[in-house]
Amino acid sequence: xxxxxxxxxxxxxxxxRGLLLGAGALAASRLPMPYIxxxxxxxxxxxxxIWAKTGSIVDQAxxxxxxxxxxxxQRNNTLLxxxxxxxxxxxxxxxxxxxxxxxxVGEHKVVGIVGGALSSFALAISAVAxxxxxxxxxxxxxxxxxxxxxxxxxxxxxxxxxxVHTNVLAPYCASIGKKWYVLTAAYAFGQDIKKSFTxxxxxxxxxxxxADEVPVGTPDYSSFILKIRAAKPDVVxxxxxxxxxxxxxxxxxxxxxxxxIPFAEIAVGNTDLWGVGPEAADGLFTLTWYYQNPNNPPEExxxxxxxAKKYNRPAADKTWMGxxxxxxxxxxxxxxxxxxxxxxxxxxxxxxxxRGAITAGYRDFDHQMTNSLLVAxxxxxxxxxxxxFDVRAELPADEAxxxxxxxxxxxxxxxxDSL
Amino acid sequence: MLxxxxxxxxxxxxxxxxxVLIAVGLSIIFGMxxxxxxxxxxxxxxxxxxxxxxxxxxxxxxxxxxPIATGAVGVAVEMLLIRRLYGKEPLLGLILTFALALLFEAxxxxxxxxxxxxxxxxxxxxxxxxxGPILITKYRMFVLAVTxxxxxxxxxxxxxxxxGRIIRAGSRDAEMVGLLGINLPIxxxxxxxxxxxxxxxxxxxxxxxxxxxxxxxxGAIMPAFVVxxxxxxxxxxxxxxxxxxxxITTAMTIQFYPEWAGAAMYVLMAAILLVRPRGLFGExxxxxx
Numbered sequence: 001x002x003x004x005x006x007x008x009x010x011x012x013x014x015x016x017r018g019l020l021l022g023a024g025a026l027a028a029s030r031l032p033m034p035y036i037x038x039x040x041x042x043x044x045x046x047x048x049x050i051w052a053k054t055g056s057i058v059d060q061a062x063x064x065x066x067x068x069x070x071x072x073x074q075r076n077n078t079l080l081x082x083x084x085x086x087x088x089x090x091x092x093x094x095x096x097x098x099x100x101x102x103x104x105v106g107e108h109k110v111v112g113i114v115g116g117a118l119s120s121f122a123l124a125i126s127a128v129a130x131x132x133x134x135x136x137x138x139x140x141x142x143x144x145x146x147x148x149x150x151x152x153x154x155x156x157x158x159x160x161x162x163x164v165h166t167n168v169l170a171p172y173c174a175s176i177g178k179k180w181y182v183l184t185a186a187y188a189f190g191q192d193i194k195k196s197f198t199x200x201x202x203x204x205x206x207x208x209x210x211a212d213e214v215p216v217g218t219p220d221y222s223s224f225i226l227k228i229r230a231a232k233p234d235v236v237x238x239x240x241x242x243x244x245x246x247x248x249x250x251x252x253x254x255x256x257x258x259x260x261i262p263f264a265e266i267a268v269g270n271t272d273l274w275g276v277g278p279e280a281a282d283g284l285f286t287l288t289w290y291y292q293n294p295n296n297p298p299e300e301x302x303x304x305x306x307x308a309k310k311y312n313r314p315a316a317d318k319t320w321m322g323x324x325x326x327x328x329x330x331x332x333x334x335x336x337x338x339x340x341x342x343x344x345x346x347x348x349x350x351x352x353x354x355r356g357a358i359t360a361g362y363r364d365f366d367h368q369m370t371n372s373l374l375v376a377x378x379x380x381x382x383x384x385x386x387x388x389f390d391v392r393a394e395l396p397a398d399e400a401x402x403x404x405x406x407x408x409x410x411x412x413x414x415x416x417d418s419l
Numbered sequence: 420m421l422x423x424x425x426x427x428x429x430x431x432x433x434x435x436x437x438x439v440l441i442a443v444g445l446s447i448i449f450g451m452x453x454x455x456x457x458x459x460x461x462x463x464x465x466x467x468x469x470x471x472x473x474x475x476x477x478x479x480x481x482x483x484x485x486p487i488a489t490g491a492v493g494v495a496v497e498m499l500l501i502r503r504l505y506g507k508e509p510l511l512g513l514i515l516t517f518a519l520a521l522l523f524e525a526x527x528x529x530x531x532x533x534x535x536x537x538x539x540x541x542x543x544x545x546x547x548x549x550x551g552p553i554l555i556t557k558y559r560m561f562v563l564a565v566t567x568x569x570x571x572x573x574x575x576x577x578x579x580x581x582x583g584r585i586i587r588a589g590s591r592d593a594e595m596v597g598l599l600g601i602n603l604p605i606x607x608x609x610x611x612x613x614x615x616x617x618x619x620x621x622x623x624x625x626x627x628x629x630x631x632x633x634x635x636x637x638g639a640i641m642p643a644f645v646v647x648x649x650x651x652x653x654x655x656x657x658x659x660x661x662x663x664x665x666x667i668t669t670a671m672t673i674q675f676y677p678e679w680a681g682a683a684m685y686v687l688m689a690a691i692l693l694v695r696p697r698g699l700f701g702e703x704x705x706x707x708x
Contacts, residue, residue: 054524054634055634055637056634056637058528058533058632058633058634059533059534059535059632059634061533062532062533062534063534186678186681212673212677212678213677213678214677214680215680215681215682216681217637217638218680218681219625219629219638219639219642220434220437220628220629220669222430222433222434222559223427223430223431223434223669223670223673223674223680224673224677226423226426226427226430226554227423227673227674227677229554230423243535243630243632243634243635244630246535246630247628247629247630250539250627250628250629250630251628253539254540254547254556254558254559254627254628255547255554255556256546256547256556271534271535272535274534274535274537275534275535275536275537275630275631275632276535276537277537277538277539278537279537279539280537280539
């Protein structure tokens, strides 16, 4: 089934007796009050959600979707005093993501969309958001174009772009050695990583001794690993996402490379490593969030606790991203006191959240969220099947560092349009 | 450079044998039953998950039962659903097996979640060996040995056992086999079960190498279709030769033109179909004409 209406699905479990009792209680609750209902009050506010239900990114999308749904559940499924519901559609490929975004707008009349698990999907949804004038939060995509050359007034992006991740991780890699091998996915995210890390190391006196682009969904990396082994680099820079990264790391370990040549990659998901297993997990990474980070603000700790209670497992970074993306949209609808798209966009541009020494929020000139990242390695001995990472640094550490890492308006490739 | 070519060729052979194992099941199901089984990748995933659960609960040797369990699921599916389609419009088979593929993926997702589950090779198969420039892991050697053994055993079964002879005869003229008093429905259930068993065996062997998750079928089904098409639909020998060709071509493309790695097997398929539209060993089968 392609549609998933959260509130409606719950009704299926209510029996006849429960329905009668509920109807009776509802009727009784209305007795003392004057009837002031109208058509608008009865109509739920619909929020669109496009996270993959099929394909290579589905493992991350499960956590993204659960985080997004939790954000609405924490408000008792109400917005502006009205019932609210999420309509969840699939993103099987960029075309499918675009078609489903059009369905959300045309058929379901959603007031905003959260989604875009892969950069190519997010770019497709962003084009619809611009055309249909509907606010869209891209909560997971990292390709630079989204808030760069392809930016628009209705698209907001939570994940820091590849350049920011590179600025944080590349100095650590360069301190290991200056001969890098770059293995990246053959689409926007991977190509950004390839360019970004290649630019960094050549500008810092090093060299790329080999570079391969890998098709998405590659089941066997052994031939690529043999090439890397022959090239003898100091560090391997990865740019492969989700289950592809899981497969690569399993085979990296199987071919005896784990611990021999350091592996580094930006923006990895917790689930990617959970699937690798403690025996094979390896690498140095940037993460957007980690449930064991003691510096997480109280609101995020509460979210993580609510998630763990509901799903009986810790919140992944993707849970936080889905939650944070949806929370920003819902907060902004409340702040705008309206479902009008222009008012929500205005409120999103002003939305922010205090996170330790920095304030996370969307910049008005490119709609990129500014935030800090975690640099993390794999624990030497993993004893908890969920707790794989040692957080080594949280960067940028202050507001001055944020501007340096994310760049200024003058450096931005975004030519923001008007509403 | 010669060292690298040799090393990649050996590596490609191992990958090719895994593809062969996936494709042979698909090929015999088409050859005997006339069904293009889109759910074959799902049986591959089911084999991996059976291995995962059996390994977790009872250890690695119990995981060896995963292919048999997958074959049993296949027999049940054939008896409940597939057999209703024999002799009917081929499109119905495509639709049913495509729906089954989606259904099995959804069931796996419901039972195990969408996220990958860790699964590594047993400790006694960890490590690798080097012969000059050739590096091969012990686990891949194990995969190679099991695959060759399974293929030889299956060939002997078809060639030398009475059941195998009935299968071969039934694939050519089912009506005549029935008229001779042989219970063909049971034979066909067995064939579908054996095809699924082979897919389950491939899933079990691939689980420590690939990512174990409900959507892992996608990584198996496309190469399997390419291998079967190149080899010729229904041809056992064709599937073996085509699988090895695809494995070696992929490995060599990664070495010399990595950006073409994903497209290499499709280019190979297109080139072979231009010369031989029925595939390398494809024959004219009266019942499918």
